[in-house]
Amino acid sequence: MAIARLLLLLLLLERGSGEEDAKMLCSGTACYTLHLARLDWNAAQEQCELNGGNLSPARSPAEAELLRELLMAAGGTDQAWIGLSLQRGRCVQPQEPLRGFSWVSSGEPGNYSAWLSEPRFTCLSTLCVSLRPAGWVSRPCRILLPAFLCKFSFRGMCGPLPLGGPGRVSYTTPFGVRSPQLAAAPFGTLAEAQCDGDDVPTFTVCKSLLEGGSFTWDTPGPLCPIACAHHNGGCQHRCLEEPGQPPRCACHPGYTLAPDMASCLPEDACHPNPCQGTCRTRHGSFECVCEAGYTLASDGRRCLDVDECLSGPCQHECRNTVGSFICLCRPGYQHQPGGGDACLDVDECLQDPCPGPCHNLPGSFKCLCPPGFILEEDGRGCYSAPTHKEETMGSPNSTSRTTGNPPTTDALQTTGILQTTGAPWTSGIPWTLGIPVGATPPAPTVAGSAPGPEHSADGPRLLLYYILGSLVAILLVLAFALALLACKRRVAKQEKQPAKNAADNYCWVPEQPESCGAGGERR
Structure with missing residues (x-):
């Protein structure tokens, strides 16, 4: 054991040969x-x-x-x-x-x-x-x-090396930094104590592992003892002297001697609670634990709030609170029913915000106008587009506002639009539209943009209406043309008479036989 300790001291001295003075702070491990x-x-x-x-x-x-x-x-x-x-x-x-x-x-x-x-x-x-x-x-x-x-x-720390008499302590850390004082010495630190009046220094190493995972010096203090009369022998509470024995430290009732053999700790280190959070008793010491949403400060006792929003826990927006956080949804979204932080899209079209078809979008919606109508600036009403003649003449009634009211029959006929009989101009009810023969069906006007593939199913449905209406109109025209042709042929046939003959006014009679006499001769 003595040989192993000597080898450890030599190793630490060799590592400390390149020591340097540097600013140093030790906390925790x-x-x-x-x-x-x-x-x-x-x-x-x-x-x-x-x-x-x-x-x-x-x-x-x-x-x-x-x-x-x-x-x-x-x-x-x-x-x-x-x-x-x-x-x-x-x-x-x-x-x-x-x-x-x-x-x-x-x-x-x-x-x-x-x-x-x-x-x-x-x-x-x-x-x-x-x-x-x-x-x-x-x-x-x-x-x-x-x-x-x-x-x-490091695995752990030792406290400062206590001195029972006049002297000096120098610490050499495992990473080569030398310091005259340390609030906590990392595992493996070599301490050199030079007592006054003693030419031979005392060396000790922070390496002894105690129950509970804490560390103490290989040679516990207090070092340099001379008498209890000098600084109480380096003891925190009581210094005891016995004949033929060096001074030793003791503690008051309710306290126990710390691993450094000089300071005293309460038998229940957590009473009174030295922590801002929860205190856990360790052998001869204690440990502070913070609640969720907090982190332990560098002093090992206070608890600091953690900004959980830095980790991006929310789908949309996050607001940090003391010990926790709140997730918020952007406009047009709401939290899912039954709790949770997920944001679901709100279907605004369920509230009938448009006078005609409505197309829901993520976080918003679009109103669609029928052909020949233009969307209002508010994105919800529609008004009829002026015809070319009205634009040329500058008619004061060139546009007909239809927000919330049905368009007149004249207005619909002027723009080539027929409304289904009995179907009022109300939001949520699609219109059946007819297109005049030979007219090119105009595309529906959408809020702020031209129609495109991103529009709802109302666009293809209206296009189908236009095609079917055009086919019906063409078939009606063909049927009318065929009927007219058949009528003309019938009239022409009735007017045509057969050519007259010279014998038309005469009647034919059968030939009479001639009478004969006795001699058989004709008369």
Whole structure:
């Protein structure tokens, strides 16, 4: 066991030989560092990887706030590389929160973004992102920036190493950053305690795993003990001295000694509740948990509202609320019956908004006018189109407004339109139309556009009416022509008389036999 500990200390000392002073913050299970060095994005990422980390992401408002604190604490710069980039061959996606960029570290991309300005659209260039106090800025990756931010993740943390007497502590992290003080030391950190009056320093490592998943120092404190009279021996509550034994710490009733052997925790760490949300008791400690719609802040106790609308959960529009969100539908749509966030189209034609046929559209509708009529500006009424003669003469009655009232028989005959007998001009009732022989049937007028394939089934139905009407008219004309021809032939036949003969006024009688005498002679 002693040999293994010695090897671990040597390994940590070797890793710390390239140590540097850098700004550092540790929270939860991760540490963030700010390094001052003029590097491009790729070189900065290599430096982070060399120590076991990556250029830092900012996946949440809490994590972004930690990075801003580090940047502001540096004082010598106002921009630093972070781990967000767009590789060559990928296009900028304006509709996505990260605009098509991705974090260099693994894991879900997340929906949090803080763009100071929109990245320029490209599919051929490599772009990287830097952090400024006000937000993110995209720029070419080859540009040299004065600083970069790294993130290092760990299994857990130890608290500060307690001292029972005068002395100094120096911490060397596994990623090579040396610091004289840490609020939380990551797993694997080497602590060097130099007690006053002692030439030999004491080393300890954050590595011992306790029940419940927490960590403590390999040599628990307090270190440098001299007597309880000096700073209470480094103890939070009570310092006990026994003959022949070094001073040791104890706690008041209702409290228990923490893993650092100096501080005290309530036996029920969740009473009173130190969390803004729910408190869960751990061995010698506690854990804060936030309700759905909230995320845990960097201090491990407060709960911050999550803007769920950033993930695009709604079909149309989203409104963020405290701890939740509301989905809204655009005009012309409504939520489906029985709940749910889906938006269904409203069939406005069921309300009979048009004087004639109505065609429902997604989120709207169109009114159709019969041939020879033009749609009103409001998109709902129809008025008759002026004839060529009326336009030439400038007749004051060249147009007949028919919004809501049936057109007169004269108006229908003038435009070549026949209305089915007994069918009033009401919305929702189609008209039967007749077209004069030889006239070209005009197309129906639609609100704001010419007829096209997108129109409803009323268009083909009217066209069928036009064709059938034309065929009936042609057949009637043919029948009339044949009847007229037959009549003329009959009259001509009656007027024709046979030619007269000379014998027409005479009658023929049979020939009489001649009488003979005795001698047989004729008289």
